[in-house]
Amino acid sequence: xxxKRKFLNTEISLLGLGTxxxxxxxxxxxxxxxxxxxxxxxxxxxxAYENGVNYFDTAYMYHVGKSEKFIGSALSxxxxxxxxxADKLPIWLCPKPSDMEKVFxxxxxxxxxxxxxxxxxxxxxxxxxxKCEKFGAYDFVLEKKxxxxxKNIGFSFHGTIDDLKEIVSTHQWDFAQIQMNYLDWKxxxxxxxxxxxxxxxxxIIVMEPVRGGKLADVSPEVNRMLKSEKPNSSIASWAIxxxxxxxxxxxxxxxxxxxxxxxxxxxxxTDFKFMTEREFSLCSLAAGMINxxxxxxxxxxxxxxxxxxxxxxxxxxxxxxxxxNGDISEENAKKLYNSIPKEYSxxxxxxxxxxxxxxxxxxxxxxxxxxxxxxxxx
Numbered sequence: 001x002x003x004k005r006k007f008l009n010t011e012i013s014l015l016g017l018g019t020x021x022x023x024x025x026x027x028x029x030x031x032x033x034x035x036x037x038x039x040x041x042x043x044x045x046x047x048a049y050e051n052g053v054n055y056f057d058t059a060y061m062y063h064v065g066k067s068e069k070f071i072g073s074a075l076s077x078x079x080x081x082x083x084x085x086a087d088k089l090p091i092w093l094c095p096k097p098s099d100m101e102k103v104f105x106x107x108x109x110x111x112x113x114x115x116x117x118x119x120x121x122x123x124x125x126x127x128x129x130x131k132c133e134k135f136g137a138y139d140f141v142l143e144k145k146x147x148x149x150x151k152n153i154g155f156s157f158h159g160t161i162d163d164l165k166e167i168v169s170t171h172q173w174d175f176a177q178i179q180m181n182y183l184d185w186k187x188x189x190x191x192x193x194x195x196x197x198x199x200x201x202x203x204i205i206v207m208e209p210v211r212g213g214k215l216a217d218v219s220p221e222v223n224r225m226l227k228s229e230k231p232n233s234s235i236a237s238w239a240i241x242x243x244x245x246x247x248x249x250x251x252x253x254x255x256x257x258x259x260x261x262x263x264x265x266x267x268x269x270t271d272f273k274f275m276t277e278r279e280f281s282l283c284s285l286a287a288g289m290i291n292x293x294x295x296x297x298x299x300x301x302x303x304x305x306x307x308x309x310x311x312x313x314x315x316x317x318x319x320x321x322x323x324x325n326g327d328i329s330e331e332n333a334k335k336l337y338n339s340i341p342k343e344y345s346x347x348x349x350x351x352x353x354x355x356x357x358x359x360x361x362x363x364x365x366x367x368x369x370x371x372x373x374x375x376x377x378x
Contacts, residue, residue, distance in 0.1 A: 001052035003272050007203055007250045008152065008174060012084065014244060014251060014269045016055035017048050018207065019067045020301065021255035036063055036070050044262060045074040049083065051266050055251050057086040057207075058111070059122060060093065060103060061303075065110070072111030085113060086205075088122035088156060089137060092358070097135040104144065118205075119150040120177060123303075123360060125159030129167055138171045156207065158360040161192055168200050175250070179208040179360065181215060182242040182283035183290055187297065188361070198248040206243050206252045212299030213255075214321075215239040219293070222286045229282060236261075237268040242283050244268070245275040295321045296368060297361045304355035304365060309348045312340055313355055313365060316373060323376075337377045346373045 004011040023040040045056070056075065058067045068087065075083055087107050094100050108114070119141055121132050132138065144150040152174035157164060168176075176197050180190040197204050210216050216236035217223065226238050243252050252269070256262045275283075298317040307313060316337065323333035337345070346369040355365040 002266050002269050004052070004054075005250045010084075012251045013053045013055050014272065015048075015053050015265050016057055016205070016251040016253045017045065017053055018253040018255040019056065019058045019071050020062045021257050022063060022067065022070065023257045024063075036066050038070065038073075041070060042074050044256065044259065045071070047259060047262055048256070048266075049075075049078060051262075053266075054083045055086070055205075055253075056083060057205075057253050059088045060090045060107060068107055068110035072113055076112060080113075084117035085111065086118035086120065087111070087116045088120040089141065090122045091128050091131050091135065091137055092123075094131075094135065097140075100135065100137060100140050104140075104149075108149070115149045115151065118152045118154055118175065119144065120153075121155040123158050123358075124155045124163070124167055125157075126163045127357075129159070129163065133170070154205070157193065158362070161189055161196070164193055164196055168196060168202065173202050175203045175205055177205045177207055177253075180204070180206045180243055180246075180249070181209050181211050181239050183211055183215065183287045184208075185242075185284075186287065187291070194246060194248065203250045204246075204248050206249050208299055209243045209252050209254060210236050210239045212301065214295075214299065218286065218290060222289050225289075226282065226286065229279070233268075234264050236264060238279075238283060238286070240265055240268045241272075241275055241279070244272055245280070293324050295324055296372075297363060299361065301360060303358040303360055306358070307355055308352060309350060310344050311346060311349055311355075311369070312344045313369075315340065316346055316369070320373060320376065334377060346370075346377065 003014040005014055023037040023044070025035045025037050056071050058071045060068065071085065075085070089100060089103060094103060121137055121141070124132070141150055141153050145153060154173055154175040154177060155167060156177040158179070178190060178193050179188060180194065184190045194204065218235060223235055226235055240252060243249055254265050256265060296317045298314055298321070300314045300318060302314050304313045319333050319336045322328045323330060349366055349369045351366040351370070353366060356363065359365060
């Protein structure tokens with residue numbers, strides 16, 4: 001059974017199942033409105049649950065609104081007190097304060113749940129937090145906690161260090177969710193975020209531990225280095241182990257969409273042993289080797305998918321990164337790019353900036369589309 005860690009007045013599984021990348025009947029791209037493969041996804045939920053996973057994370061927009069309904073249905077056969085469900089309030093989808101209630105009630109209806117164990121103010125940065133404060137979002141969720149419809153209040157974070165300090169000092173939080181992995185430990189100040197939250201006594205739930213799968217198969221050079229150190233361990237296990245080797249991390253969300261991924265993570269986080277100093281140093285070295293390739297830091301989350309021109313942003317970035325990483329040749333990269341319908345290519349970007357506003361990685365998407373992408377693909 002997977003390890004558990006103390007979380008407030010209960011225990012939470014060190015491995016959590018994220019439901020942003022579930023198996024689909026169509027290509028796994030939220031921008032293409034995929035239909036979740038219920039049979040296969042249910043099988044994976046059952047496999048995780050049977051091996052001790054008791055934490056399941058969803059959000060209003062995952063799988064274009066279909067994730068919440070699926071996870072509620074998938075868990076309904078189990079005793080409600082045996083698992084925890086986390087959901088989130090997307091403040092940017094609330095034009096007025098009264099919309100928060102509408103969203104919350106819709107989430108309860110979609111999931112079929114009477115309460116959420118963890119409820120988060122979603123994707124906080126300076127702009128989103130200011131809107132949350134203006135609308136009284138924290139007090140709204142606090143009232144839901146008093147009503148018994150929310151057990152714990154938290155936030156997911158994608159802002160600057162100054163933003164985090166303000167958020168932490170403004171309210172009393174039960175937990176926080178940050179993006180943390182050995183690449184973003186330095187690249188996106190995860191190390192400093194971890195310290196701020198730990199010093200404040202706020203338990204941490206981690207998202208993107210394998211950076212959208214990017215750290216599961218890194219590059220030939222990095223893969224060789226890690227395999228030579230631990231021949232029987234997967235490349236992904238290094239990323240999971242790095243995160244788990246921090247005491248204030250109570251659960252690690254993984255968007256597992258195959259039995260192989262679940263079993264690998266379970267193997268890593270069962271009877272877990274903290275990394276050695278040498279293993280930490282190899283993770284740091286791997287991060288340096290990755291940074292030398294100047295990859296676009298896209299995780300494929302598709303928060304940018306509301307592009308008014310329908311540009312396949314994450315697909316374009318993925319093709320470019322595969323070329324930069326040495327996974328495919330220049331010729332094959334251009335073939336893949338040219339297979340995208342012309343009207344959805346980077347050429348049609350109008351630089352409205354809507355994509356960049358919602359990017360959790362703070363990628364300057366319009367600039368990259370007009371610069372590196374256009375220059376390479378022509």
